Amino acid sequence: xxxxxxxxKVDLKLDCPCGQAKRAEKLLESGYxxxxxxxPPRIVAAVIDCRQSFQxxxxxxxxxxxxxxxxxxxxxxxxxSVATFKPSDLADRIEEINKSRPVRxxxxxxxxxxxxxxxLRIAYRNEPWCNCRDHGSVxxxxxxxxxxxxxxxxxxxxxYGDLALYSTILGYGDRMGDGIMPLLHLExxxxxxxxxxxxxxxxxxxxxxxxxxxxxxxWKRKAGFSPAWLFNK
Ligand SMILES: [Zn+2]
Numbered sequence: 001x002x003x004x005x006x007x008x009k010v011d012l013k014l015d016c017p018c019g020q021a022k023r024a025e026k027l028l029e030s031g032y033x034x035x036x037x038x039x040p041p042r043i044v045a046a047v048i049d050c051r052q053s054f055q056x057x058x059x060x061x062x063x064x065x066x067x068x069x070x071x072x073x074x075x076x077x078x079x080x081s082v083a084t085f086k087p088s089d090l091a092d093r094i095e096e097i098n099k100s101r102p103v104r105x106x107x108x109x110x111x112x113x114x115x116x117x118x119x120l121r122i123a124y125r126n127e128p129w130c131n132c133r134d135h136g137s138v139x140x141x142x143x144x145x146x147x148x149x150x151x152x153x154x155x156x157x158x159x160y161g162d163l164a165l166y167s168t169i170l171g172y173g174d175r176m177g178d179g180i181m182p183l184l185h186l187e188x189x190x191x192x193x194x195x196x197x198x199x200x201x202x203x204x205x206x207x208x209x210x211x212x213x214x215x216x217x218x219w220k221r222k223a224g225f226s227p228a229w230l231f232n233k
Contacts, residue, residue, distance in 0.1 A: 005044045005227040010202060012232050013161035018132035024160040032204070033163075033230040046208040046225040050164070050200050054190050061186075061224045069222040072179030073186045076142075080180055082187035085141045085151065087124040091117040093151035101173035105214040113170075133199065134161050142184045144175070153180045155188060162201040163230070169205070185223050204230070 010033060012024040027033050031042030048057065061069050087094060098113040115123065130136045142153040153171030157164055171181045189203075208227035211217055 005040075005208070005229045008047060008049075008202060008228045008230050009233050010163045010230050011161045012163060013134040014232070016132060016134050016161075018130055018135055020130045020132070020135040023135070023158075027160060027163075027165075028232065032207070033232050035232050037231060040229045041231070044208045044227045045230050046205045046210075046220045047228045047230070048189070048203040048224050048226070050203055057189060057224050061222070064224070065218075065222050069182050069224075070186075073182035074179075076179035076183035079145055079178060080142050080152070080183055081145070081149070082140065082142050082184055085139050085154075087127055087139045087154075087156070088121050090141070090151050091120040091124065094120055094154065097151070097153065097170055097172045105211040105216045107211075135159055137167075140184060140188050142171070142180045153184055155184055157188065159200065162199055163204060164200045164202070165204040166206070181219075182223070189224075202230075 012021075012027065012033065014021040014024055028035055032045050034041040058070070061067065095115070095117040098109070098115070102109060127139065128137045136159050138157045138159075140155045140157060141151045143149045144152045152175045154168070155166050156168040158167045159165075169181070171184075205220060205223075205225055208220070208225070209217065
Protein backbone atom coordinates (compact mmCIF):
# COMPACT_ATOMS: atom_id res chain seq x y z
CA UNK A 1 0.00 0.00 0.00
CA UNK A 2 1.28 3.47 -0.86
CA UNK A 3 1.98 5.97 1.94
CA UNK A 4 -0.88 8.45 2.40
CA UNK A 5 -1.86 10.58 0.73
CA UNK A 6 -0.82 9.43 -2.72
CA UNK A 7 -1.58 11.67 -5.68
CA UNK A 8 -4.09 10.67 -8.32
CA LYS A 9 -4.99 12.50 -11.52
CA VAL A 10 -8.65 12.38 -12.48
CA ASP A 11 -10.43 13.64 -15.57
CA LEU A 12 -13.92 14.84 -14.66
CA LYS A 13 -14.66 15.68 -18.33
CA LEU A 14 -15.84 19.19 -17.51
CA ASP A 15 -16.21 20.12 -21.18
CA CYS A 16 -18.58 17.22 -21.96
CA PRO A 17 -21.40 18.25 -24.34
CA CYS A 18 -24.00 16.54 -22.10
CA GLY A 19 -24.12 19.71 -20.01
CA GLN A 20 -23.67 17.83 -16.70
CA ALA A 21 -20.27 19.37 -15.97
CA LYS A 22 -21.87 21.62 -13.34
CA ARG A 23 -22.40 18.61 -11.09
CA ALA A 24 -18.73 17.74 -11.41
CA GLU A 25 -17.74 21.32 -10.65
CA LYS A 26 -19.47 20.99 -7.28
CA LEU A 27 -16.85 18.38 -6.41
CA LEU A 28 -14.12 20.88 -7.15
CA GLU A 29 -15.83 23.58 -5.08
CA SER A 30 -16.43 21.26 -2.14
CA GLY A 31 -12.71 20.56 -1.93
CA TYR A 32 -12.38 16.93 -3.03
CA UNK A 33 -10.53 17.65 -6.28
CA UNK A 34 -7.89 20.31 -6.97
CA UNK A 35 -7.90 22.06 -10.33
CA UNK A 36 -4.46 23.61 -9.91
CA UNK A 37 -1.34 21.52 -10.29
CA UNK A 38 0.34 23.27 -7.34
CA UNK A 39 -2.04 23.36 -4.36
CA PRO A 40 -3.45 20.10 -3.01
CA PRO A 41 -7.22 19.75 -2.54
CA ARG A 42 -8.66 20.75 0.83
CA ILE A 43 -9.91 17.23 1.57
CA VAL A 44 -7.98 13.95 1.51
CA ALA A 45 -10.30 11.60 -0.41
CA ALA A 46 -10.89 7.89 0.29
CA VAL A 47 -10.33 6.00 -2.98
CA ILE A 48 -9.88 2.62 -4.63
CA ASP A 49 -7.79 2.31 -7.79
CA CYS A 50 -10.03 0.67 -10.41
CA ARG A 51 -7.35 0.18 -13.05
CA GLN A 52 -6.91 -3.40 -11.97
CA SER A 53 -8.83 -6.64 -12.01
CA PHE A 54 -10.93 -7.67 -9.00
CA GLN A 55 -8.43 -10.22 -7.67
CA UNK A 56 -5.69 -7.81 -6.43
CA UNK A 57 -8.34 -5.77 -4.62
CA UNK A 58 -9.80 -8.93 -3.11
CA UNK A 59 -6.29 -9.92 -1.92
CA UNK A 60 -5.71 -6.46 -0.43
CA UNK A 61 -9.04 -6.58 1.46
CA UNK A 62 -8.14 -10.06 2.69
CA UNK A 63 -4.95 -8.68 4.24
CA UNK A 64 -6.74 -5.91 6.11
CA UNK A 65 -8.19 -6.70 9.55
CA UNK A 66 -7.80 -10.44 8.99
CA UNK A 67 -10.21 -10.40 6.06
CA UNK A 68 -13.26 -9.81 8.26
CA UNK A 69 -14.88 -7.80 5.50
CA UNK A 70 -14.86 -10.76 3.10
CA UNK A 71 -16.32 -13.07 5.73
CA UNK A 72 -19.13 -10.61 6.49
CA UNK A 73 -19.96 -10.34 2.79
CA UNK A 74 -19.97 -14.10 2.36
CA UNK A 75 -22.29 -14.54 5.33
CA UNK A 76 -24.67 -11.96 3.82
CA UNK A 77 -24.64 -13.65 0.41
CA UNK A 78 -26.69 -16.56 1.82
CA UNK A 79 -29.55 -14.25 2.80
CA UNK A 80 -29.33 -11.33 0.40
CA SER A 81 -28.92 -10.55 -3.28
CA VAL A 82 -27.63 -7.45 -5.08
CA ALA A 83 -29.07 -5.66 -8.13
CA THR A 84 -29.54 -2.21 -9.61
CA PHE A 85 -32.92 -0.51 -9.24
CA LYS A 86 -34.84 2.66 -10.02
CA PRO A 87 -35.07 4.77 -6.82
CA SER A 88 -38.49 6.26 -7.64
CA ASP A 89 -39.92 2.69 -7.71
CA LEU A 90 -38.67 1.91 -4.19
CA ALA A 91 -39.12 5.26 -2.45
CA ASP A 92 -41.14 3.64 0.39
CA ARG A 93 -38.28 1.30 1.24
CA ILE A 94 -35.69 4.08 0.93
CA GLU A 95 -37.70 6.14 3.43
CA GLU A 96 -37.74 3.18 5.87
CA ILE A 97 -33.99 2.64 5.51
CA ASN A 98 -33.24 6.36 5.90
CA LYS A 99 -35.31 6.59 9.09
CA SER A 100 -34.26 3.23 10.58
CA ARG A 101 -31.51 4.81 12.69
CA PRO A 102 -31.79 8.43 13.91
CA VAL A 103 -28.05 8.50 14.74
CA ARG A 104 -25.25 6.98 12.65
CA UNK A 105 -21.52 7.11 13.32
CA UNK A 106 -22.23 9.42 16.27
CA UNK A 107 -24.10 12.05 14.22
CA UNK A 108 -27.83 12.69 13.84
CA UNK A 109 -29.10 12.14 10.30
CA UNK A 110 -29.28 15.34 8.20
CA UNK A 111 -32.68 16.69 6.98
CA UNK A 112 -32.36 15.01 3.56
CA UNK A 113 -32.82 11.65 5.30
CA UNK A 114 -36.10 12.67 6.92
CA UNK A 115 -37.95 13.07 3.60
CA UNK A 116 -41.19 11.15 3.03
CA UNK A 117 -41.56 8.57 0.27
CA UNK A 118 -43.58 11.09 -1.76
CA UNK A 119 -40.82 13.68 -1.47
CA LEU A 120 -38.22 11.08 -2.46
CA ARG A 121 -40.27 10.01 -5.49
CA ILE A 122 -40.31 13.61 -6.69
CA ALA A 123 -36.60 14.08 -5.97
CA TYR A 124 -35.70 10.93 -7.93
CA ARG A 125 -38.13 11.36 -10.83
CA ASN A 126 -35.31 12.37 -13.17
CA GLU A 127 -32.96 9.49 -12.30
CA PRO A 128 -30.83 8.57 -14.13
CA TRP A 129 -30.04 12.24 -14.76
CA CYS A 130 -27.63 11.60 -17.58
CA ASN A 131 -26.90 8.75 -19.94
CA CYS A 132 -23.73 9.95 -21.60
CA ARG A 133 -20.79 7.60 -21.27
CA ASP A 134 -18.89 9.86 -18.88
CA HIS A 135 -21.58 11.14 -16.52
CA GLY A 136 -24.46 9.37 -14.83
CA SER A 137 -25.98 7.82 -11.75
CA VAL A 138 -26.69 4.18 -10.90
CA UNK A 139 -28.57 2.90 -7.83
CA UNK A 140 -27.44 -0.43 -6.39
CA UNK A 141 -29.53 -2.22 -3.82
CA UNK A 142 -29.23 -5.18 -1.46
CA UNK A 143 -32.42 -7.25 -1.20
CA UNK A 144 -33.54 -9.65 1.58
CA UNK A 145 -34.73 -13.16 0.66
CA UNK A 146 -36.66 -13.37 3.96
CA UNK A 147 -38.57 -10.17 3.22
CA UNK A 148 -39.98 -10.95 -0.25
CA UNK A 149 -36.77 -9.57 -1.73
CA UNK A 150 -37.38 -6.14 -0.21
CA UNK A 151 -34.69 -3.45 -0.38
CA UNK A 152 -32.63 -3.25 2.85
CA UNK A 153 -29.65 -1.14 1.77
CA UNK A 154 -28.47 0.97 -1.13
CA UNK A 155 -25.57 2.81 -2.72
CA UNK A 156 -26.01 5.60 -5.26
CA UNK A 157 -22.98 5.48 -7.53
CA UNK A 158 -22.36 8.66 -9.49
CA UNK A 159 -19.92 9.01 -12.34
CA TYR A 160 -17.92 12.10 -13.29
CA GLY A 161 -15.55 11.31 -16.13
CA ASP A 162 -13.09 8.63 -15.00
CA LEU A 163 -14.09 9.11 -11.33
CA ALA A 164 -16.98 7.15 -9.80
CA LEU A 165 -18.19 7.92 -6.31
CA TYR A 166 -20.44 6.58 -3.61
CA SER A 167 -22.64 9.62 -3.12
CA THR A 168 -25.20 8.01 -0.80
CA ILE A 169 -24.67 4.74 1.04
CA LEU A 170 -27.07 3.46 3.68
CA GLY A 171 -28.38 0.22 5.15
CA TYR A 172 -31.38 -0.73 7.27
CA GLY A 173 -30.28 -0.33 10.90
CA ASP A 174 -31.28 -3.75 12.22
CA ARG A 175 -29.69 -5.59 9.27
CA MET A 176 -26.26 -3.96 9.43
CA GLY A 177 -24.90 -6.82 11.54
CA ASP A 178 -25.69 -9.24 8.69
CA GLY A 179 -22.90 -7.82 6.50
CA ILE A 180 -25.25 -6.30 3.92
CA MET A 181 -23.03 -3.31 3.12
CA PRO A 182 -19.81 -5.36 2.63
CA LEU A 183 -21.79 -7.61 0.26
CA LEU A 184 -23.14 -4.63 -1.67
CA HIS A 185 -19.74 -2.94 -1.95
CA LEU A 186 -17.96 -6.09 -3.14
CA GLU A 187 -20.68 -6.92 -5.68
CA UNK A 188 -20.43 -3.41 -7.14
CA UNK A 189 -16.66 -3.69 -7.34
CA UNK A 190 -16.89 -7.08 -8.96
CA UNK A 191 -19.49 -6.02 -11.48
CA UNK A 192 -18.50 -4.88 -14.92
CA UNK A 193 -19.24 -1.29 -13.97
CA UNK A 194 -15.93 -1.07 -12.15
CA UNK A 195 -12.59 -2.80 -12.48
CA UNK A 196 -13.18 -3.32 -16.17
CA UNK A 197 -12.51 -1.57 -19.41
CA UNK A 198 -15.24 1.02 -18.95
CA UNK A 199 -13.18 4.18 -18.53
CA UNK A 200 -13.56 4.38 -14.73
CA UNK A 201 -10.16 4.66 -13.09
CA UNK A 202 -11.04 5.51 -9.54
CA UNK A 203 -13.79 4.99 -6.97
CA UNK A 204 -14.15 7.61 -4.23
CA UNK A 205 -16.09 7.39 -0.98
CA UNK A 206 -16.01 10.93 0.48
CA UNK A 207 -13.15 12.04 2.76
CA UNK A 208 -10.60 9.70 4.31
CA UNK A 209 -10.85 11.43 7.69
CA UNK A 210 -14.67 11.58 7.78
CA UNK A 211 -16.01 9.81 10.86
CA UNK A 212 -12.54 8.90 12.10
CA UNK A 213 -12.70 7.06 15.41
CA UNK A 214 -16.42 6.45 14.84
CA UNK A 215 -16.34 3.38 12.67
CA UNK A 216 -16.64 4.96 9.25
CA UNK A 217 -12.90 5.32 8.64
CA UNK A 218 -12.38 1.74 9.83
CA TRP A 219 -15.10 0.55 7.42
CA LYS A 220 -13.31 2.29 4.53
CA ARG A 221 -9.98 0.69 5.48
CA LYS A 222 -11.55 -2.76 5.62
CA ALA A 223 -13.35 -2.15 2.30
CA GLY A 224 -10.06 -1.49 0.49
CA PHE A 225 -10.06 2.33 0.35
CA SER A 226 -6.85 4.36 0.73
CA PRO A 227 -6.22 8.10 1.28
CA ALA A 228 -5.42 10.22 -1.79
CA TRP A 229 -5.12 13.75 -3.12
CA LEU A 230 -7.10 14.17 -6.32
CA PHE A 231 -6.07 16.59 -9.08
CA ASN A 232 -8.21 17.25 -12.13
CA LYS A 233 -6.19 16.94 -15.34
ZN1 LIG B 1 -21.32 13.89 -20.02
